[in-house]
Amino acid sequence: MTTFEQVPVFQCEFEDDRTGLSKETIKRALADNLFYIQGKVPATATPNDYYMALAYTVRDRMLQRWFKTTEVYTKKGVKVVSYLSAEFLLGPHLSNNLINLGIYDLVRQVVEESGLDFVQLREIEEEPGLGNGGLGRLAACYMDSLSTLEIPAIGYGIRYEFGIFDQEIRDGWQVEITDKWLHLGNPWEIPRLEETIEVKFGGRTEAYYDEKCRYRVRWIPDKVVKGVPYDTPISGYNVNTVNTLRLWKAEAPESFEFQAFNVGDYYGAVNRKVVSENITKVLYPNDELMKGKELRLEQQYFFVSCSLQDMIRLHLQKGESLETFHQSFAVQLNDTHPSIGVAELMRLLVDEYEIEWDQAWQITQNTFGYTNHTLLPEALEKWTLSLFKNLLPRHLQIIYEINQRFLGQVRAKYPNDSDRLARLSLIDESGEKYVRMANLASVGSHAINGVAALHTELLKRDVLGDFHELWPEKFSNKTNGVTPRRWIVVSNPLLANLITRKIGVDWISHLEDLKQLEAFIEDAEFRREWRQTKQDIKGYLATYIKENHGIEVNPESLFDVQVKRLHEYKRQHLNVLHIITLYKRIKDNPNIEITPRTFIFGGKAAPGYFMAKLIIKLINSVGDVVNNDPDVRDRLKVVFLPDYNVRFGQRVYPAADLSEQISTAGKEASGTGNMKFAMNGALTIGTLDGANIEIREEVGEENFFLFGLTTEQVYELKSKGYNPWDYYHNNPQLKQVIDLISSGFFSHGDTNLFRPLVDSLLYHDPYMLFADYQSYIDAQDQVNQAYRDQEHWTRMSILNAARMGKFSSDRAILEYCQEIWNAVPVKIELEEYIQGRA
Ligand code: GL7
Structure with a gap:
């Protein structure tokens, strides 16, 4: 077996094309990988060839560290x-690796100086x-x-x-x-x-x-x-x-x-x-x-x-x-x-x-x-x-x-x-x-x-x-926890830069440091910058939605986001009941004062899960009506963005004002999207379920919109005998909303299309949407009120992000290491002749 030290290239005195970090070397490495790995010259290279050359250039710079790390396993x-x-x-790997290696800006610059479009190449990665x-x-x-x-x-x-x-x-x-x-x-x-x-x-x-x-x-x-x-x-x-x-x-x-x-x-x-x-x-x-x-x-x-x-x-x-x-x-x-x-x-x-x-x-x-x-x-x-x-x-x-x-x-x-x-x-x-x-x-x-x-x-x-x-x-x-590298630094560079300017870079690997942001809460200029950052990111998302889906959304409106797998227990349809409630208010009184909102959904349904697929259809059907009704005057927009995946998550979490975490209490084991939103300064509307409870504990109950039954109350009500009809008959608002769906209003007069969904709610409602409906609507009304006071909203947004330290996956992994795995860190040292980090 060849040992690490025997590989001649590692003893090079000059900067090696596969490890070097000067601009010139990276430029040469790109050309080298294009030619020798992809077998292409610029005249014939496709954008994918350039992406591949770039990816290999980054991978090359990880290999020695990788090799050294692997050696450790054998000790x-x-x-x-x-x-x-x-x-x-x-x-996607590319951006994440560039960030982790500390060479994002450098490589981006080199790529652009070479006349290539960095963003285009980045987006090619499958x-x-x-x-x-x-x-x-x-x-x-x-x-x-x-x-x-x-x-x-x-x-x-x-x-x-x-x-x-x-x-x-x-x-x-x-x-x-x-x-x-x-x-x-x-x-x-x-x-x-x-x-x-x-x-x-x-x-x-x-x-x-x-x-x-x-x-x-x-x-x-x-x-x-x-x-x-x-x-x-x-x-x-x-x-x-x-x-x-x-x-x-x-x-x-x-x-x-x-x-x-x-x-x-x-x-x-x-x-x-x-x-x-x-x-x-x-x-x-x-x-x-x-x-x-x-x-x-x-x-x-x-x-x-x-x-x-x-x-x-x-x-x-x-x-x-x-x-x-x-x-x-x-x-x-x-x-x-x-x-x-x-x-x-x-x-x-x-x-x-x-x-x-x-x-x-x-x-x-x-x-x-x-x-x-x-x-x-x-x-x-x-x-x-x-x-x-x-x-x-x-x-x-x-x-x-x-x-x-x-x-x-x-x-x-x-x-x-x-x-x-x-x-x-x-x-x-x-x-x-x-x-x-x-x-x-x-x-x-x-x-x-x-x-x-x-x-x-x-x-x-x-x-x-x-x-x-x-x-x-x-x-x-x-x-659970999530990594702040991907979910803040990679996905939200504007916010990451703002935070770093205030408190330095240590927060990226010590997320509890975000607490230091609380010291700036009374700083009006900081609040303005925070608000402006969110605004800019919402603008990017609005442009993306316009360009890719042809829907015009107002970046000033409240961005209310629910992205996750489609599942009845996650209750995307409860969100829809709220949308229809607002729509109905407008129809009954077109001049009503209402906080403009953009409802953004994303998520896949299991191919064999009929009810989840019907909920997707309902979201889109309600969107068609609401988005095209002149009475609404663009105050409400509903968009279902197809093909929700990691990449799209990176785009949408930073742009959210409101995070929907509305599962029936006792059903969502933890949730992790809830953490990604709050880290990026979104406020949560949520039930006492999964990690929502701990998020609320951390950010403070005054900075969280709580609604719904507790797990105990869910059990109690179930054991007493839950009857959704009681709620339907006793709540005129709810009845109107359900009747509107049943009437075929959102399905071109077809009264059968959504019947399975409506019947499931009326006759069983296993996830107790009806029991939580009024409490949800009330909490949403509080959201509307709160959003009108932008200064106050910004304070809450900052506090949410500042208090999310606990939800870093670093904290979670440390607990696993100490309490379950009995594993300890091992430093990986590199020989001096190997290029250090940028
Ligand atoms: C899940 C839980 O539903 C989710 O709440 C949790 O955050 C996640 C990670 O622990 O695990 N369990 C599960 O089967 N899926 C989940 O997402 C698919």
């Missing part, structure tokens, strides 16, 4: 955090949409913080060929288009073909006695698939650490097919190849809905097995024995998607490395931590025994063994409590039999956490209540 005594996640919703929403984006924020905090870490996941679908809106309806993010190549990843791993599937097991007469089991699979790792560097801000995100791609092992070719089964062989490669083809686009699809379990097992085998390889390379595996790796399960890892690590240790069960179990429990991300019952993963047995026969046996031992312990502690036993069992036997993945994750981990204070309390009480009674010490809360 004895260094504990590596391994974040296992089926989703990483990274968003974002890797390898996640559905909050859960996947959280994993990306955590990778950023791990690097920034200099924690040795690897993210493991799946390299989906097709990420989350692109959304188009046709005639007001969502249409899904496949996301071809790889079609022009991906300059940020490096395939490591030599580190390919084999994963087995299906077949049967066989018992035997080994040479020491010990009872053993071997697995005889009927399919083997290769996992090829693709590595992406994850830079930290202002440090040398560059961690790795390792995503696995499934390929068919050629050797496996020789036999088929020899007997002439050419098409059979090709077909098996296609089937193998299907495993990592596409991201399942359901958020918070478990669908028992075999391919999904294949995906989960595939990436988890590759990752655990990879970790074992790294551990053994250090010359360590497997007994100390948990000292080398802290493995975090990002929800239950990777929880098959518990059974897989047991299989690897017991079957393949011949470690005794009890010791293997100790190692396994010490290795894993489990984060739960949802309380919705429909999201809890479970697999039928037959599906499980077909795909993973050995794992099912191992799960039975784990279960038998575990239930033995439970029986000893709670004799004669068969109900408790049935609830705790890894196997659901209440009807058709299932493997319960949350139970497997809970039993196999030493730490279990929720993602916001309320969510953790509800987990302890309900979903994992029996586990909490059994092992209270395993449970803790880790309130």
